[in-house]
Amino acid sequence: MPILEGEGVTKYFGGLAAVLNVDFAVEQGEVYGLIGPNGAGKTTLFNLISAALVPKPGIIKFKGVNITGKKPYQICRMGIARTFQTVKVFGNLPVFENARLGALFGTSTGMSATDAAKEAADLLDFVGLSAMSATPAKDLTLANQKRLEVARALATKPEILMLDEMMAGLNATEIAQGTELVNSIRDKGITVFMIEHVMKAIMSVCDRIMVLHHGEKIAEGTPQEIASSKKVVEVYLGEQDDAGS
């Protein structure tokens, strides 16, 4: 059974369809990519899954259970975590607290303060931020803030992690580190659903990729299938040159 599914997911803003009739199914344990030109509706789709927005119409299912209409905190506790395109760390709180709060509030069974602290320490180690535990999050570089968001999301013990353009604004070394991180997350048994613009990264790490254009799904398949799809190349020509791929 797919871990995350969408049926006919649609969202209109005024008269404009940001997402239109999208069906998708993410299999457990895979790294599933979501690409598309700017304004294709990728982040909106994430927002619909994480319940920041409500699809109208459309249904979203997690492990077979209909989760449409639930609140964000419920989605999180059920096992879906995400990061944000514009980083949303708790700026005035130290790095350690950021991670700890994820463990404290976001798990399905709840955690004691001590366990949460241990979990936070382990995860900061995992993403490589242990040295900065006491630094206020707002003083971190963008790349590190993104890692912190990942640590915080992982602290909620998700079964699927949604990454929204984690590699945006990173240099080549940081991108390589990011790719490695995604692989490590997959090795932990967590499904990864990632939006990316950086083609090299997404092609190398994903098992399957879905392509959105003007809110509609225009292609889906393995990285090779997507790379050789004439439709996708057409849509993307010109977009591929920026985004530092």
Place this chain on the structure above:
Amino acid sequence: MPESIVTILDVAIGGLLLGGIYALIAMGMSLQYGVARVLNFSHGEFIMLAAFGTFTLHTVVGINPLLCLVIIGPVIFLIGVLLHRTLFHELSVRAPNVDAYAASSILASFGLLFIIQNLALMGWGADYRAYSYLNFGVNIGGAVFSANKLVILGFSVAIGVGFYMFLARTRIGKGIRAAAQDPQTASLMGVNINRVLALCFGFGAAMAGLAGVLYSMRIPLNPSMGMQYTFIAVIVIVLGGLGSIPGSFIGGFILGIIGEIVSYFDPSLSLAAYYLIFMILLLVRPKGIFGK
């Protein structure tokens, strides 16, 4: 003319009059909030100040209240521009982000409210004041309406439409609309954003001032009268759609008519009615009528 028709006409004209005042106030606040991004809690205080200014100019110096429009209007405009240039611009420079600016500007306007209100208390005292002007009846088709009602209605519509033309046709107006849509691009296209923001704030205050001059002909004045108008202005701009000046204009009339109808049954419940409308609006359709 039968009694009931006269009553309906009376309520209708009263509603349009109230609506005209609300429209001006709301257009003013829409400029300040939509363009200069300041939710000005002291907006109503400019209405009060202008009203009291008219009162003094009329009762002490004998100046025609309608003439006060061109005296007090520009004065309030200048005060508004000055306030933005000194206070709000300074706040925007110091704020680390947009939300911090929103918070500090709201709080600062709250402080302004107390400053202006207490200045008025010092100048005119806490008692109610009123004057009468054009209080005679005008006979239209057998029904009698108060002359000042018709004059106020006429002037507020004229000012509202006139200002809309100003925004649509003149260069400054276009600069304002550009700044409202996209400040960064506008500034790249040569629009002096700081000047536009200050002007908007000034125009916004001036609209409130003009409304105050007009309305002072009909209502008793008191230094604490301003706050309810601030609140009403926000309701109207939400009703009309945030960022839409024509929306504020029309929304003002809608709310004014509703208010007059409720007042007909019980004058002290109109504010409660507005509050209810506000709540329903925000819960059901926060975008308003013309909102983007």
Place this chain on the structure above:
Amino acid sequence: MDTARFTSKGFLIPGIIGLVILAGLATLPLYGSLYNVVLVTTILMYAILTVSWVMFSGSSGYLSLATATFFGIGIYISTLLLPNTGALLPLLVVVLIGGLGSSIIALGVGALTLRLRGIYFAVFTFGLVILVLELFNWWEHSVSHIRGRFVMLVDNDIIYFIMLGIFVATVLTYYFLQRSKFGLALRSIGENEEAAAHIGVNVTMVKVITFGISAFFMGAAGAIWATKLTYIDPYVAYSVNYSFLPVLMAIFGGMGQIYGPVIGAVIFAYLQEKFQTEFPYYYMLSFGIILIVAILYLPNGLVGLIQKIAQRLRKGGTGEEYADT
């Protein structure tokens, strides 16, 4: 909870100072003049309003201008239960009901308006005072036909002790709330609400409950304050000043530490008492100016300013203390 915290140096010294001050306050009626007892009662009242305001608005970032409303509801509950014809219930019970009544209204208002953006919430709460004033005026004018109510007389010392008790309860609640998991959730909402929601915080519930708790103390303070005022009409009970002054006191005093709002309250409540009779409008005018100056030049309030100076004087202060609030 972390008991090591209670014995650390950072806690011991302020804790001892606090206890000494508390002891002094608790015995004030024994050595203080009537004037001083009433003055301190007033200062305590404003301190309660300010700390309760910070309890919610300080952490969540939602500007509430409803303080006057909840305070006034407490006052009116007193007029109902403690009329000058004689108390219908024991004094402390009335104070409790005053708090609960305000709390319930706050929970209702909060449930409706806290799902909206912060700016609408601010406008709503601003309008709430005006609305409630109008409604009570309408009631007295059109329904009950009785203008104003009288509350029974209560001994000044008793009023003082009850106010002191409410103050201590407010400060203790604030202290433990800040350090609790709940307080942490509120803080995360203030830092970034959307992120907080997505890491499992039920943001609406946390906001509404905190709002309700803060209103409890405002209502309780109002209930006992009514016995000091004795004559109550809507203009006396519902005054925008009670929404404005706590904001000024909190901003000027600084919200980083607990004693910031208290210091702010002490300063301005004292100034108000001194100047209210001689220069009624001048002092309010100057308060408005001070608020604007504080917003511009004292971003962390007086306490924040003092802390910054202290930090600069401390040798090699790299700010290793992690935001301990």
